[in-house]
Amino acid sequence: MPLIVGHCHGPAHRPPFFRMQLAFSAAEIAAIVQPLSIKGTTDATVRGIAALGLAQAGDLSFLGNPKYKTEVATSAASIVLLPPDYAGEPSIGQQFLFVQKPSVALARLCTRIEQLLWPKPVPGIHPTAVIAPGARVAATATVGPLCVIEEGAVIGERTHVQAQAFIGRNAHIGADCWLMPRVTIATECVIKDRVRLQPGVIIGSDGFGYEFVQGRHEKVPQVGNVVIENDVEIGANSTFDRARFSQTVVGEGTKIDNLVQIAHNVVIGKHCLICAQAGISGSTTIEDYVVLGGQAGVAGHLRIGKGAKADGQTGINSDIEPGSFVKGSPCMPYNFEQRFNVLKKKLPDLFKRVDALETVAEELKKSSAS
Amino acid sequence: MPLIVGHCHGPAHRPPFFRMQLAFSAAEIAAIVQPLSIKGTTDATVRGIAALGLAQAGDLSFLGNPKYKTEVATSAASIVLLPPDYAGEPSIGQQFLFVQKPSVALARLCTRIEQLLWPKPVPGIHPTAVIAPGARVAATATVGPLCVIEEGAVIGERTHVQAQAFIGRNAHIGADCWLMPRVTIATECVIKDRVRLQPGVIIGSDGFGYEFVQGRHEKVPQVGNVVIENDVEIGANSTFDRARFSQTVVGEGTKIDNLVQIAHNVVIGKHCLICAQAGISGSTTIEDYVVLGGQAGVAGHLRIGKGAKADGQTGINSDIEPGSFVKGSPCMPYNFEQRFNVLKKKLPDLFKRVDALETVAEELKKSSAS
């Protein structure tokens, strides 16, 4: 699925790499990743994470993809996370930690780093935030500087609203959410629990609906709202239109990338992945576990079946069966589209072959007539 | 025009739907939609709008598309908006309101709801807004919290600037505009009357222009501005570049969706529809009544004729005749593109047919030679 954006699980094979402003001892690393077994010892303090080929003393590295296996033996990393079946031995001063899945172990370590980079803020409302008298902010929530929270809005327990966010009238934000700087939640919209919204996200802009009356587009008021279910994450500057009436919905656990457009009355199921710059037109239903590649577009009033996948830049203009994989604009089954792309290269030759056949046919007709 | 984003006129055929925080009696509904005639009576208080198949007692529904006609008879809606030629009878406690165009009647009702959801703010400047001494804000205008209005900027009568907006030096905003939270209007740009800008819109960023000089891109200063004419609406996080010199223009009544990019020196005519994530390159002219589908792209220095339409994801790289309908990238007439998409499916077979013909030709040549 080559154009699908953002599934970066492999190492980044080039400098420069990041030197953490943090430091871990080998014992601290082991406590976090909980290895099945350990080989070798190191006194190094881990201050960086790097790909096997780039790592230096003081770095931690990992074998996330078997194709880089040969790089382990020559890696200068002080600690390497490895799958249980890796057979080699560490060099002197190097430690191997064997774990069920190195990428998951690395994620656990990064979660710890994340907590250190973004320490949990002290609950409370910054004095420069503008909170309407009728808004309710939980005592355990944090509201950053220069936020605006309008009348009737509710901010749930332990939710962190960063600087300059806007929460409109009667909007409800649940518990344990993280709204990053400059997020906008418009009037009456609902954000449930553990939702993470990257900077610049807009929830609840008007849907794009007009009636054409006497040569002008007359606005169809958009008086529904948007509901974001539990555990959703949404990327920077993505936009979600409120429903004409009823609701635009994003289902539990769905992850949405940057600059994505979700039109009014769209209903997205659970645990979908919507990659950057994709767009979904009005009233379309996306069932659970759907994956849309980057820059994919879906027309309105369609149903995309459970677990369907679309490659990057796919244009979907018809219902899609559950579990199918589509590509192209307008989209076709992935395998057909790949076959077409092979034939496309042979098309100039096909024209020549038909030219030649016509010449032969002409000659044969002549000789047959004579 | 399957990929065109956002023209949602039909009912949303699935839950959940929105329960308004408002209540209307049957008499209040009738006063708003002004029916041609009425059948049946209901005591219900209308608190929601729902599609025919989903509506419950207390909901209003409507027949916007004839294909749902059979759903009227079984709908539990307390009030149904119907076209004059609908022949059935309401059930007990149900009221039918016959109107020329149910979708227009619904829009009128929603306009009333909209006024209740976003009550007209009290004029005045919020004490946390930062207004330069030389800016002029009309006495009837509203400026929300934490806005910044720079030197020489003008805000017209009854215009509503919501929280955290930025109005740059010498920018002019006309009368009866609605600038939603976090809108940015840069230096010298002009917004005329009754313009509605969704959250995050940016008007007047620099155009993208460079001269390549000695291996580097030297910036071409962008010293023109942007002019947004009367009755324009622009969607969330869309961006409009200021002209290199002269003006970037959006014509009267044109409606633009979310995440749209308008480059420097583009001139858009009147009453166009530009769907989400479309982009128009520099110095292109879009004539009146043009419709661009979602994710469509238009190259620079072109002219798109009056009333032309482009399907979603279309790539336009040549002038387009007035009234034409194009599709594909690079675009072709819509009908040709549809025909091509049918033939594309037959292409693998065509290769086999040419293989077979070559075999036959070879045999015929042999038998003819013998």
Added chain:
Amino acid sequence: MPLIVGHCHGPAHRPPFFRMQLAFSAAEIAAIVQPLSIKGTTDATVRGIAALGLAQAGDLSFLGNPKYKTEVATSAASIVLLPPDYAGEPSIGQQFLFVQKPSVALARLCTRIEQLLWPKPVPGIHPTAVIAPGARVAATATVGPLCVIEEGAVIGERTHVQAQAFIGRNAHIGADCWLMPRVTIATECVIKDRVRLQPGVIIGSDGFGYEFVQGRHEKVPQVGNVVIENDVEIGANSTFDRARFSQTVVGEGTKIDNLVQIAHNVVIGKHCLICAQAGISGSTTIEDYVVLGGQAGVAGHLRIGKGAKADGQTGINSDIEPGSFVKGSPCMPYNFEQRFNVLKKKLPDLFKRVDALETVAEELKKSSAS
């Protein structure tokens, strides 16, 4: 390269055009553009810049593209910038300034206008900005109203941070940068010198990375940062994701347009041009001098060779050789794709020709058999 967005070097051939709020005498213009030679004299005060065919008395115009040469003789512009080889004579009251490259001369004039439109602000921190105690702002820097600058952030000499910007914990902004309103720089990100960020830019949102564990997408923490090198410019509302670990990098002198998405761990080289709405997926490397047209998409983990160009809407899903020019989705060499687009129009006819050949073959087989 028809779909590449934003390379507007020619005149905009239509009204309305911009009347500057500034005035230049002929002597002042000459002092700025430093002509090789001058013909004619004018007393006019220059208050506008306009295309040759639209210019009036009091306007300056220029011959940027030889194809408009015939318009010079009839232009009413008071001053015209011309290449050294232009042979005609000015009319009475008109002045010709001969310069090596009129577009470069015009750019110099516009740079002067730019300085007048955006006068250098007085250094200092606006009293409404919220600056953490541990942030360091250079004495020569300007921080606008309602900015938020968090703990440990650094703002360099002469840098101008406009209203409502957000600079996160430990972020470093170098010298002589211009951050326009509502720019967001997240925790630990690095902006070097002379960087210009248009409104709404987001640097350092989380990369889009998840592990699929027991039916749910478990977040892979994104603990790297973003580094923007010297002399980069980034367009409105574009988004740059922080690395999973290590860095997302934009190289020196690269110019990026509006609404562009750069995923985590992308490394972009020097002096590239990335046009509007293009997107680059995770861990891809873009070498120096690459040009990506508008709405182009690049898949992850690829290498785009030095000086390669991609037309607008191109979909790149494989490595690209240095210096190549690609088009289409999935992309092909530009010349092949152009040839395919010619053959595509002939495809319906090709099907008919094969039908006819089959008829002929059938007849020949019959007559050969008889």
